[in-house]
Amino acid sequence: MDFAFSSDQQLLKNAARSFLDEHAKPATVRLLWDDARGESESLWKDMAQLGWLGLSLDEAYGGAGLAMVESAIVLDEIGRAALPTPYWPTVLAATAIADAGTDAQKKRWLPAVATGDARATIAFLDGDLDWSPDATATRAEKSSEGWRLSGAKRWVPWAHVANVLLVPARTAEGITLFLVDPAAAGLALAPVQGMDFGTRWVHVTLDNVRAAETLGAPGSAAPLLQLLMRRGAVGAAAEMLGAARRCLDMAVGYAKVREQFGQPIGSFQAIRHKCSEMLLEVENSHAAVYYAAWALDARADDADVAASVAKAYVGDAARKVCGEAIQVHGGIGFTWEYDLHLYFKRAKALETMYGDGDYHRELITRMVSGV
Amino acid sequence: MDLNYSSEDRAFRDTCRAWMEANVPRHDLKTLDERKQWHRKLYEAGYVGMLWPKAYGGWGATAMQQAIVQDEMARIGAPPTINGLGIGFIGPTIIVHGTDWQKERYLKKMLTAEEIWCQLYSEPNAGSDLAGLKTRAEDAGDHFVVNGQKIWTSSGPIADWGILLCRTDSKVAKHKGISCVLLNMRQPGVEVRPLKQITGHSLFSEVFMTNARAEKRDLIGDLGQGWAIAQTTLGYERGGNSLGRVTRYAISFQQLVKAAKELRRNGRPLIQDSAVRAKLGKLYAELEVQRYAGLRVLSALSKGEGVSSASSITKLSYTEFEKRFYETALEILGPHGHGMSATADYEEIDTSSGEPGTWATAFLWSRAGTIYSGSSEIQKNIIGERVLGLPKEVRADRVKA
């Protein structure tokens, strides 16, 4: 039983921290917030160089052959920096191609992801606010010249920069996952401005869009989508953890220096106890994220439950910690100029993704009660 | 990172499980003698005093092994051991600060529960601010004469010995004039009056000392060192109970699920109600997080990493969780959560308190954890000051000191 990072994992963490401290300062994040595309090509290439994009891919495809724990380590740091990036949608989509793709599909996409030449994303949601694959409403029909997809996908992260979209659709065979070219005729992208300018969502409309390829056999996508949701949830939890720890650090730092009534505000119990509760939530979240990541890697019996536990728990915890950090700061915490809201908003955006708290609590109850 | 149990730990668990299955008593233990016998049997099997050094009658086991034993005991619903305070922390205090004579005289009988121990710290006017205690011990040559009152003394009514914090010098600053001495509870100068707890039972008590006698040879450390001793040795039990505790919650949780399947509202089982399912899901998520955090502490302990400040976080985390757990359970169960004796299968749970196990008892007990061993507020002070490095609060006694 070893809950600590291995020395390689610790090295990865340290490297990610120092890279992001230098290259993803809040000022950089703010520039990207104002950027139409919303992410930095040069940072993307740097991430490829650092090996982050291929972290979980097979060495045969230019990857490092590592897994969820390492992805979580990087995402934890990305959350801490609130870096706007299609990192997780791309890496997650790549795991789907690695798991279910043909040799040709893997060769086409995986090396390109690892080298930073391709971005990808998964369009989980349709019109319903329901993360279950059963809720898929987009339809696909087979014709003589291939598949045709019609429907509306909502809240697709970073679709406007993706080179390939993974689109679940309903076919005669059942739920099927398609590889769709975002430039295909009949496909329209409409960006949605959310409160976190660092999370870019896009509504994707498909009107009789041609898709040459399915990912995996038609009708077989539901279990894969569930697995992707679980991975996605753990990754989002890792990023929320990073954002929360950043807010905790800022709150504690501020409580030591801000004086009122002739004393540092951290000497007031109301503030100190808040900070202690925030630390408790952050440490518990750390345990939840890395337990779940390890369980996915190890294919542990409780991996499914652990993923939902991490998403449900850390979603609540990060919201609380980031919010309380604003409270500890008083008025300055409510300003656009002060950086707290970058992390507060990142955590809040991720709370809704890959299944919100209620969705995962419901899953947990189903899994543990057998109902 | 590798959260698999080692093959040694898995083998240890198998052995332990087999032993429990063969030896756990099939009936409730009613008398103190029965409980002592069971305790003794566990001790002889190597399952009590596990973290104590072998030289003092312990087993020199690892924190993980101890956690596994607690886990297996919870799983099978084994009756709890006794003398928890003695073995968890008074014994270790003697091991670290005591004389050879004291070790020889007291330790073995403590482990085997031949002698039951209590902790004589809290007083009516000295709780969180323990250093404000007033019980006096006056030098009378080869012994001290003790006068004063202690309160909330767990196991007081059954204790043979107590570890006592008392004032031996009232002229120096309050933290400095305190000494630590072992007190024989079976003497005319010591009167124990049981106090009835909110559970209806009397597991703690008041203790009145009137010209009671404490031997000089029973002084722990030097005169005036009592406060430092009380601060430094918080024991060998850290982390050791984390898995057992969570397993007990998990078993209770399954009882709750069972109840939610059987009890009906609006013509269907409660578990079909999404509000109930959301509550259950939240409880289970929190319960699992307690387990993960417990494993993290055990992993740190196995590397010999100090977890003294982390233990404040752990204590705060699980005691506050326990309150939420039983509060939510009782919300779901309605009047079914109120029985002081069980009338349906799902009304019965293991409280490990030695009291009859129902939801109501567990719910009531959950109010204690955030008060004893340093209340939640005190834990948050400690975390804030020692872990986060936040400035100390301005306090009247600090200004004077």
Ligand SMILES: Cc1cc2nc3c(=O)[nH]c(=O)nc-3n(C[C@H](O)[C@H](O)[C@H](O)COP(=O)(O)OP(=O)(O)OC[C@H]3O[C@@H](n4cnc5c(N)ncnc54)[C@H](O)[C@@H]3O)c2cc1C
């Ligand atoms: C079931 C049970 C068993 C116990 N067993 C034993 C035993 O065996 N031996 C023994 O010696 N004692 C025992 N105790 C006593 C226990 O240690 C004390 O109750 C505890 O230290 C709190 O002291 P108090 O009750 O005097 O409350 P107080 O110290 O008066 O506290 C009252 C309230 O004020 C808060 N408070 C106090 N100081 C501060 C501060 N600085 N900042 C913020 N808030 C503060 C507390 O958190 C609490 O909410 C037991 C208690 C219980 C409930």
